[in-house]
Amino acid sequence: MNKFLIVVSSFFLLSSMDCSAAVYKGQKEYVKKCVICHHAGQEFIATKKKREWASLMRNGGEALAQIHIESKNRKAEPSVEYFQSDDFASSAKHLKDFMKEYAQDSGNVPACN
Helix, strand or coil: CHHHHHHHHHHHHHHHCCCCCCHHHHHHHHHHHCHHHHCCCHHHHCCCCHHHHHHHCHHHHHHHHHHHHCCCCHHHCCHHHHHCCHHHHHHHHHHHHHHHHCCCCCCCCCCCC
């Protein structure tokens, strides 16, 4: 009976976890696409709190994409194509986890190299 309870409780524990996104995949995407403008990330990611990153990354990162697309900064011009691509749409959930993991109020420091 004890083994059965352990198996059932393990199943419910694992099924309740959000396994659809991964911090390391978000970090990989950040290094590949964002470091060009935002450098190593510590200055950029740690400027916002978890709640702010969650808000920017809501609806597949729609708000973050709009900031880059509507930016008057010439440095943001190369990113417009990326933010309108399927690459961004598919990696947004990973980027969200990465941004929240290393947000200002998380206490964690990313190593983006």
